[in-house]
Amino acid sequence: xxxxxxxxxxxxxxxxxxxxxxxxxxxxxxxxxxxxxxxxxxxxxxxxxxxxxxxxxxxxxxxxxxxxxxxxxxxxxxxxxxxxxxxxxxxxxxxxxxxxxxxxxxxxxxxxxxxxxxxxxxxxxxxxxxxxxxxxxxxx
Numbered sequence: 580x581x582x583x584x585x586x587x588x589x590x591x592x593x594x595x596x597x598x599x600x601x602x603x604x605x606x607x608x609x610x611x612x613x614x615x616x617x618x619x620x621x622x623x624x625x626x627x628x629x630x631x632x633x634x635x636x637x638x639x640x641x642x643x644x645x646x647x648x649x650x651x652x653x654x655x656x657x658x659x660x661x662x663x664x665x666x667x668x669x670x671x672x673x674x675x676x677x678x679x680x681x682x683x684x685x686x687x688x689x690x691x692x693x694x695x696x697x698x699x700x701x702x703x704x705x706x707x708x709x710x711x712x713x714x715x716x717x718x719x
Contacts, residue, residue: 591708592619594637596628596654597670598646602693606641606670609697616704625649632658637665639707641700642687644671644678652685659686666707670696 593616597603603621610616620635622628626649632640640658642651655667668689669682682690689703 589615589711591616591639591704592635592637593617594620594622594628594631594635594640594665596622596625596640596646596651597643598623599643602643606696609700613701613704615708615710625651625654628654629657632665633661636663639704640665640667641670642667644669644682652681655682655685655687668700668703668707670700 593610595603595606595610595618597606600623603623607618607621610618619637620631622631624646628640628642628651629649631637640655642655644651651669651671655669658664658667664686666688667686668691669678669687670691670693671678672693674692674695679690688707691699691703
């Protein structure tokens with residue numbers, strides 16, 4: 580039996596959202612190294628993110644802001660308004676305070692710049708989905 584905290588999934592199902600296929604590939608490779616993480620889908624726009632979030636029921640969405648059509652902030656508003664909404668972490672190029680403030684304003688659970696994603700993403704995910712007490716010393 581898994582020693583998992585209530586409400587914390589043993590596997591973290593992640594949806595990646597970015598209009599840049601190369602960044603999606605790099606982010607996917609980074610997350611492949613994380614033991615508790617399973618990438619369940621990829622979206623290239625806010626509209627696609629909303630549809631896939633409903634269909635795939637991820638635990639976590641890593642969402643870019645600037646995308647064609649509906650941007651990531653607008654998509655986050657729609658996704659977070661749903662019952663049993665997933666956690667959303669904004670992953671974007673700029674660390675401008677107005678982007679961070681806007682991300683908090685739409686209900687995002689975290690914010691990471693693309694330049695820091697390799698260093699910060701594991702700790703952000705760990706904070707949102709704490710490992711079980713037995714695995715606390717292990718990597719995600």
